[in-house]
Amino acid sequence: MSEQAHPPHDHAHHEHGAGCDHEHGHAPPVDADNQRRVFWAMLVTGGFMAVEVAGGLISGSLALLADAGHMLTDTASLALAWFAFKLGRKPADNARSYGYQRFQVLAAFVNGATLLAIVGWIAVEAVGRLLNPQPVMGATMMAVAVLGLVVNLVAFRLLHGGDQHNLNLRGAALHVMGDLLGSVAAIAAGVVILTTGWTPIDPLLSLLVAGLILRSAWMLVRQSGHILLEGTPSHLDIEEIKRELPAAVPAISDVHHVHAWSLTAERPLVTLHANVRTGADHSRVLQAIKTHLSERFAVEHSTVQLEPGPCADDTREDGCRDANKP
Structure with missing residues (x-):
């Protein structure tokens, strides 16, 4: 069993938001x-x-x-x-x-x-x-x-x-x-x-x-x-998340580096990067993304990296790229 419940990507500035569940170790009642x-x-x-x-x-x-x-x-x-x-x-x-x-x-x-x-x-x-x-x-x-x-x-x-x-x-x-x-x-x-x-x-x-x-x-x-094997939960479609989020949250222009897996069958988890348009309120954007993931895809825990410019991972010397792309 893997000690790391998601792929080891270097998400340097994860933002969780006020409503995020940080109690990973607490089993459901x-x-x-x-x-x-x-x-x-x-x-x-x-x-x-x-x-x-x-x-x-x-x-x-x-x-x-x-x-x-x-x-x-x-x-x-x-x-x-x-x-x-x-x-x-x-x-x-x-x-x-x-x-x-x-x-x-x-x-x-x-x-x-x-x-x-x-x-x-x-x-x-x-x-x-x-x-x-x-x-x-x-x-x-x-x-x-x-x-x-x-x-x-x-x-x-x-x-x-x-x-x-x-x-x-x-x-x-x-x-x-x-x-x-x-x-x-x-x-x-x-x-x-x-x-x-x-x-x-x-x-x-x-x-x-x-x-x-x-x-x-x-x-x-x-x-x-x-x-x-950290497979994508059956009820989640990564491409659908990429399409829907920019439409649901107009303040973001692009969603990439989307990864979805499950801690248990009842606890799906998602990480993603989102490009934020100039002048947008990051706190409101973050909350809007999390709300949409929760209400539309039943994802109660997500880790979101907001990016005002180019994706930091795509410009690194090691050539990190979106694992969802061939």
């Missing part, structure tokens, strides 16, 4: 509620994990064992998500000028990658079971799966009530949702086995569950990876 929800979901999931592992081993059900293995990783994943929220609430310091909130995104990436690995494991095991069928104790499988469904519903309800824009919480909820689907699949497989004796339904439903969580897991990895 909603994170306290998210942290509490993840903690209780972790306890519920971890407490049932041992029961499901034992049930899967006794019954010989792959669907139940797959769900149990998933719950094992879920307990660790929920613990990681809880720790990420706890760490994210620490204030900024000299080593982490933006605080520790980005760790939530890293936790979401790890959780997503773990889900992808679980999907792969389930697929391999399911194919093996289809090629070499094994006996399954449908009654034991059903009993443990029903109890697991109740536990997963409780955990999912806890997490679903939190902030769904938070990638860390979404990663935790996705793990639990996978467990919930696994319990449903195990119940369905148990019904089929008890009524027909057809055991291939167990690995087939396991493959179905793996397919259902694959897309969501990939989306989580892609979105969190995009943030970790």
